Amino acid sequence: MKTFNRTKPLIQVLRELPIGETITIPNSQGRGTSVRYMVYLLKKEGYDLKATQKGLINKMQVTKIK
Numbered sequence: 001m002k003t004f005n006r007t008k009p010l011i012q013v014l015r016e017l018p019i020g021e022t023i024t025i026p027n028s029q030g031r032g033t034s035v036r037y038m039v040y041l042l043k044k045e046g047y048d049l050k051a052t053q054k055g056l057i058n059k060m061q062v063t064k065i066k
Helices: 010-016 032-044
Strands: 022-026 049-052 059-064
Touching (some): 032 059
Antiparallel strands (some): 022 059
């Protein structure tokens, strides 16, 4: 599992994420609503991502399914 840092834009990092890999995004790096919106935009492009905050405090996890 990776942790996001701001070397690249988040949407680019999510596009390049290998299938089956999970990335953790702290709220200080990207608010939950912004991350969910990026996941929504990428789903429209054909990527399959799952975003969750369940059981996490001040973080979000995104997993690339396909």
